[in-house]
Amino acid sequence: MPNPKRRHSNQRTRKRRTHYKLTHSPAIMPSPETPGEFTLLHQVDRTTGRYRGRQVFALPTQTEETE
Numbered sequence: 870m871p872n873p874k875r876r877h878s879n880q881r882t883r884k885r886r887t888h889y890k891l892t893h894s895p896a897i898m899p900s901p902e903t904p905g906e907f908t909l910l911h912q913v914d915r916t917t918g919r920y921r922g923r924q925v926f927a928l929p930t931q932t933e934e935t936e
Contacts, residue, residue: 896910902917913920918928 897907898910900906900908900914901922902914902919906916908914913925918924918926
């Protein structure tokens with residue numbers, strides 16, 4: 870098995886390892902506000918406008934959408 874002739878620097882090693890985390894799947898969990906659907910962690914639920922049980926932004930009402 871071949872061995873490196875010189876030591877790799879920390880920067881070179883870390884540059885190579887930066888791409889390891891790209892292979893992981895996104896962190897999803899069941900949505901507590903809408904049963905049966907999934908939501909990304911640390912993201913606002915776009916269907917309800919809530920984040921961690923708190924209302925973050927108001928959703929447009931039905932009358933505003935039709936105009």
